[in-house]
Amino acid sequence: MTGPVTIRFKGPAGPATLSVTEVGPNKVEYTVKSGSGRSQGGASGPGQGCITVLRSNGGGNSCGGLGDAARPSPQPDAVVIQATTGEDGTAILRIVSE
Template sequence: MAATTARGLRRSGVVLAALFALTAAAGCGSASDEPAKASPSSPGERPSKADPPKRPEPTPKPSVSAADGRDITACADGNCEIVVSEPVKIPFKGPRGPATLSVTEVGPNAIAYTVKSGNGQSKGSASGPGQGCITVLRSNGSGNSCGGLGAAGRPSPQPDAVVIQAAGGEDGTAVLQLVSDR
């Protein structure tokens, strides 16, 4: 009986070795030289320290170019064309002195802002493809119009006014144009 048990153990060992070889050949290995990426086996398990660190999200690159790029100081005289990708305050010379354009929201096809001059303020916001706002800031007040801009191009200067056109782009940036008669 000892001989029968020894033969059975040898056969079991041969069978286990064969199964192990088949399992390894069937997909536990990798055909490339790249190491296999392990995924956590349970929701609470953390990836190993060997995983590469995550890169920070890049700042959106504008799909359109602007004459003054991202330089908000170019707007100081009330004439500029810039691209923004995050909330920003832009000081400029308005018809009655210092004014501020505060972009409060920028996102894919979305823009929201407030213009302050003296004791007055005007707000504009638009969302959706091809949407934007135009604000005309005058010495005696301001007016807004938001909606489809189509192929509006650069706004025309108006006497004793600063015209602000803001349009959100699909890439999460917005083009701002300030035009004055100065």
């Protein structure tokens, strides 16, 4: 992925969207909307990224170093989103659900 994009998917509380708002060398910023909830994440620097977990009763973010950025594990009744920075101005997005 090399530019802003919106991805629609089924979240635990119904329809959800992941909007990537900025992508650059070693940088990614995004917003997730699910039900009445909204979460923002962003990371910059080599090997950095964020993980957002959506549940029917809310969600949360964790950002920082992701090491080798392996695919996140599915969690019961949740959707896990991983956004990782890329050196070449791209971002890697993974959306995992059970």
